[in-house]
Amino acid sequence: MTDDALDAVLERVSERVTPDADERERLRAVTEELTDRAETAIEELPVDADVTQVGSSARSTWLAGDRDIDLFVRFPTEIDREELERYGLDVGHAVLPDGHEEYAEHPYVKGEYEGFDVDLVPCYAVDSATEIRSAVDRTPFHDAFLQARYTPELAEAARLLKRFMKGVGVYGSDLRTEGFSGYLVELLVLEYGGFRPLVEAAAEWHPPVRFDLRGDGGPAEVPPDVAEAAEFDDPLVVIDPTDPDRNVAAVLSEANLARFQHYCRELLDEPRESLFFPEPTEPIDAAGVREHLDRRGSHAVAVVFDTPDVVEDQLYPQLRRSLGGVADEFDRRGFDTLRATTFADGVGETASGTSVLFVETAVAELPAVERHEGPPVHVGEHAASFYDAYADDESAYGPFVDAGRYVVEREREHRTPEALLRSDTLFDVALGTHVETALGGSYDVLVGDETAALAEEFGEELRAYFEPEI
Amino acid sequence: MTDDALDAVLERVSERVTPDADERERLRAVTEELTDRAETAIEELPVDADVTQVGSSARSTWLAGDRDIDLFVRFPTEIDREELERYGLDVGHAVLPDGHEEYAEHPYVKGEYEGFDVDLVPCYAVDSATEIRSAVDRTPFHDAFLQARYTPELAEAARLLKRFMKGVGVYGSDLRTEGFSGYLVELLVLEYGGFRPLVEAAAEWHPPVRFDLRGDGGPAEVPPDVAEAAEFDDPLVVIDPTDPDRNVAAVLSEANLARFQHYCRELLDEPRESLFFPEPTEPIDAAGVREHLDRRGSHAVAVVFDTPDVVEDQLYPQLRRSLGGVADEFDRRGFDTLRATTFADGVGETASGTSVLFVETAVAELPAVERHEGPPVHVGEHAASFYDAYADDESAYGPFVDAGRYVVEREREHRTPEALLRSDTLFDVALGTHVETALGGSYDVLVGDETAALAEEFGEELRAYFEPEI
Numbered sequence: 001m002t003d004d005a006l007d008a009v010l011e012r013v014s015e016r017v018t019p020d021a022d023e024r025e026r027l028r029a030v031t032e033e034l035t036d037r038a039e040t041a042i043e044e045l046p047v048d049a050d051v052t053q054v055g056s057s058a059r060s061t062w063l064a065g066d067r068d069i070d071l072f073v074r075f076p077t078e079i080d081r082e083e084l085e086r087y088g089l090d091v092g093h094a095v096l097p098d099g100h101e102e103y104a105e106h107p108y109v110k111g112e113y114e115g116f117d118v119d120l121v122p123c124y125a126v127d128s129a130t131e132i133r134s135a136v137d138r139t140p141f142h143d144a145f146l147q148a149r150y151t152p153e154l155a156e157a158a159r160l161l162k163r164f165m166k167g168v169g170v171y172g173s174d175l176r177t178e179g180f181s182g183y184l185v186e187l188l189v190l191e192y193g194g195f196r197p198l199v200e201a202a203a204e205w206h207p208p209v210r211f212d213l214r215g216d217g218g219p220a221e222v223p224p225d226v227a228e229a230a231e232f233d234d235p236l237v238v239i240d241p242t243d244p245d246r247n248v249a250a251v252l253s254e255a256n257l258a259r260f261q262h263y264c265r266e267l268l269d270e271p272r273e274s275l276f277f278p279e280p281t282e283p284i285d286a287a288g289v290r291e292h293l294d295r296r297g298s299h300a301v302a303v304v305f306d307t308p309d310v311v312e313d314q315l316y317p318q319l320r321r322s323l324g325g326v327a328d329e330f331d332r333r334g335f336d337t338l339r340a341t342t343f344a345d346g347v348g349e350t351a352s353g354t355s356v357l358f359v360e361t362a363v364a365e366l367p368a369v370e371r372h373e374g375p376p377v378h379v380g381e382h383a384a385s386f387y388d389a390y391a392d393d394e395s396a397y398g399p400f401v402d403a404g405r406y407v408v409e410r411e412r413e414h415r416t417p418e419a420l421l422r423s424d425t426l427f428d429v430a431l432g433t434h435v436e437t438a439l440g441g442s443y444d445v446l447v448g449d450e451t452a453a454l455a456e457e458f459g460e461e462l463r464a465y466f467e468p469e470i
Numbered sequence: 471m472t473d474d475a476l477d478a479v480l481e482r483v484s485e486r487v488t489p490d491a492d493e494r495e496r497l498r499a500v501t502e503e504l505t506d507r508a509e510t511a512i513e514e515l516p517v518d519a520d521v522t523q524v525g526s527s528a529r530s531t532w533l534a535g536d537r538d539i540d541l542f543v544r545f546p547t548e549i550d551r552e553e554l555e556r557y558g559l560d561v562g563h564a565v566l567p568d569g570h571e572e573y574a575e576h577p578y579v580k581g582e583y584e585g586f587d588v589d590l591v592p593c594y595a596v597d598s599a600t601e602i603r604s605a606v607d608r609t610p611f612h613d614a615f616l617q618a619r620y621t622p623e624l625a626e627a628a629r630l631l632k633r634f635m636k637g638v639g640v641y642g643s644d645l646r647t648e649g650f651s652g653y654l655v656e657l658l659v660l661e662y663g664g665f666r667p668l669v670e671a672a673a674e675w676h677p678p679v680r681f682d683l684r685g686d687g688g689p690a691e692v693p694p695d696v697a698e699a700a701e702f703d704d705p706l707v708v709i710d711p712t713d714p715d716r717n718v719a720a721v722l723s724e725a726n727l728a729r730f731q732h733y734c735r736e737l738l739d740e741p742r743e744s745l746f747f748p749e750p751t752e753p754i755d756a757a758g759v760r761e762h763l764d765r766r767g768s769h770a771v772a773v774v775f776d777t778p779d780v781v782e783d784q785l786y787p788q789l790r791r792s793l794g795g796v797a798d799e800f801d802r803r804g805f806d807t808l809r810a811t812t813f814a815d816g817v818g819e820t821a822s823g824t825s826v827l828f829v830e831t832a833v834a835e836l837p838a839v840e841r842h843e844g845p846p847v848h849v850g851e852h853a854a855s856f857y858d859a860y861a862d863d864e865s866a867y868g869p870f871v872d873a874g875r876y877v878v879e880r881e882r883e884h885r886t887p888e889a890l891l892r893s894d895t896l897f898d899v900a901l902g903t904h905v906e907t908a909l910g911g912s913y914d915v916l917v918g919d920e921t922a923a924l925a926e927e928f929g930e931e932l933r934a935y936f937e938p939e940i
Binding site for chain 2: 204299360365377378404405
């Protein structure tokens with residue numbers, strides 16, 4: 001690997017992700033128009049407010065072709081929450097007549113305008129990010145912090161890093177992805193002063209890694225013992241310079257940090273554009289799934305149910321929690337989870353989609369009996385009552401003595417993973433609330449080759465599962 | 471339960487186990503004759519020696535019908551080991567012309583005489599049991615200690631206790647049984663002064679239990695913390711009053727102590743003669759084994775091989791060690807041992823018998839792949855070399871990232887217990903030396919219903935396994 005090779009790759013990627021003059025001008029013009037419309041709408045209100053553009057489009061760090069404009073309407077802190085929401089929606093609907101309401105911490109209007117996806121979000125104009133009343137109040141401070149420090153060179157580096165993270169699948173602070181947010185990307189680029197120094201450093205990080213940009217800046221990885229002493233126990237900690245009680249990387253999963261580090265090494269070892277622009281995943285078909293199951297010799301089971309009617313950020317943590325609950329129960333019962341995944345479609349849509357908990361176990365069937373250890377024979381009454389409970393139980397083997405204890409082999413509750421899934425035991429495991437409710441309606445259990453039918457709807461997810469990249 | 475009921479049982483048992491006057495007289499007469507013959511033979515030797523009767527026949531604690539006479543010939547400590555052995559065998563063959571040589575710590579002669587099984591054992595006439603040169607030198611001291619203290623009442627109690635222990639299967643200090651020796655029985659009876667007080671106390675023992683009869687005597691269970699502080703960590707410790715460095719109960723297994731305690735409770739709860747004289751075990755047949763396997767739904771495998779040509783006390787520890795090695799390896803590999811046993815015939819005989827390691831596993835078959843965790847991604851070179859080792863391995867799934875680590879699913883070495891048993895992996899587990907040698911010759915592996923064929927030769931052992939008493 002030579003610097004030249006990486007430079008050449010970065011140059012080509014940069015060409016593809018840097019918006020050209022036309023695109024920039026068009027975004028500027030539309031933003032101005034939207035701002036004007038918002039200000040006009042504000043004049044109709046009984047309170048004063050101002051409009052500010054935030055996000056990547058405000059800082060020229062957006063990727064060519066992205067068409068997102070985020071406008072925040074900042075209201076005085078004197079008005080109450082209800083007024084804020086009402087006025088915010090008034091302005092939103094005035095600016096975006098065809099928009100619809102969405103809900104983050106409070107409602108806002110989202111809509112298309114001149115080909116751009118526009119979010120029009122009301123917030124409080126607080127004096128400092130530490131005084132926020134709602135999470136969105138923080139955003140203008142992030143924007144101001146970066147605007148004051150960003151140069152065109154840093155913006156170019158931020159675009160490269162975003163594209164790289166998208167390419168390797170770790171970009172996005174939503175709870176489905178659990179990756180890096182745009183703000184986090186821009187802070188990391190600011191910390192290291194460029195794309196290459198960041199990637200070179202990240203390849204060598206030893207999590208937990210901690211950054212605090214409130215000081216003079218410059219890369220300053222705090223030694224692990226100090227990081228452990230901090231109040232965050234996340235693998236990557238980036239103190240929010242506008243609010244030091246917050247870790248900007250709180251959402252990032254350990255696995256995605258590891259994936260990022262892995263791909264930083266890959267990029268340095270063998271620079272290539274495909275890490276930024278990977279081929280799309282080809283969906284696997286049912287025959288492909290069957291082939292993998294046959295080759296793996298595992299026992300696949302799937303719980304299939306209607307996707308609960310909640311937003312993505314609520315759904316995925318619940319699906320993962322449910323999957324973990326099932327996998328742990330399988331392990332406790334001796335079925336030994338080999339690997340597991342969860343996927344869903346129709347998330348956040350009114351028409352119901354399908355959600356799946358998919359588990360491969362190592363064990364397809366267990367004996368009709370299971371070993372059950374009683375107390376040591378010498379513990380007197382406790383031992384005697386165990387013995388008496390089983391002495392006349394025709395269904396049990398024993399009691400007999402093993403290593404000083406009474407032992408019986410009693411009837412096993414569930415001999416197969418699917419028997420467990422089809423029983424009430426499923427509801428004893430730690431399921432997410434809405435998943436539990438959905439399963440309380442009805443659900444299907446697919447076993448072995450039957451799971452191949454899921455490829456129809458989830459071919460990409462199953463390809464990624466059976467042919468994992470990293 | 472009333473005392474009367476137990477008394478009545480003990481009275482009936484006592485009648486059955488107490489030798490009558492004829493039997494006692496006959497044993498006395500034969501012993502005298504054997505002693506005379508031995509003394510005559512000693513006169514031919516260039517050294518002096520004396521003859522002493524030891525064991526239960528010497529102390530009137532034998533069970534009616536037992537026909538064992540143990541005579542020890544005590545030689546002066548001046549002669550060397552080789553002379554002792556030579557002179558000892560000379561006397562032995564003179565006394566028992568049809569006898570054959572056996573080997574404990576040194577050779578001795580065993581033979582039949584007038585319908586009695588006679589052991590004629592040479593030993594050194596040391597001054598104290600702490601000065602012994604070989605384990606057999608200790609026996610005359612045991613005998614002297616008990617002779618000096620035993621009364622006819624104690625002898626009766628000892629006979630009851632031996633019969634009870636035989637009945638419940640815990641009598642015998644050989645390494646196949648791992649139970650109570652005759653000497654241990656007699657010391658315990660001496661300690662408690664009778665059968666009933668011993669049984670009542672034993673029902674409540676909290677192992678580790680420790681006795682030291684060197685003092686004034688009387689039941690004195692040392693508190694557990696003191697017992698743990700002692701130099702023996704056996705569950706039952708009875709300090710040998712003739713040699714305080716020795717635990718008379720060293721051979722007794724934890725399981726057999728627990729069984730004894732269990733049956734002491736049974737006897738007190740519901741006194742019955744059948745605990746002393748149980749029905750013999752009816753051998754199970756092949757159909758019975760298949761029925762159990764079917765009901766249990768377990769996966770049975772058996773390693774069948776020629777019984778190694780060693781004595782019982784060598785063979786059984788090795789069989790157990792080998793069985794433990796196999797069972798542990800099954801557990802490590804995910805087959806999950808449900809229960810296991812070992813049995814053999816033709817032990818110590820010249821014609822070769824059959825030995826068996828029999829294991830039931832919970833798991834019959836595992837997937838073709840197994841999860842293999844690599845290092846955390848961030849550990850640099852170590853992680854990179856793991857990744858490189860598997861990145862191009864077509865047979866493996868991955869590497870992918872899970873919880874910050876590289877993980878692969880690689881080909882599993884053995885998918886079934888029987889595949890492991892048929893491979894060299896069998897020789898990687900902790901096998902007993904002679905078992906390992908025997909298996910190195912040849913062995914069969916039986917699977918599932920095939921194991922039912924073992925009922926032909928081992929019907930009793932398999933009945934005890936599938937219908938365990940305690």
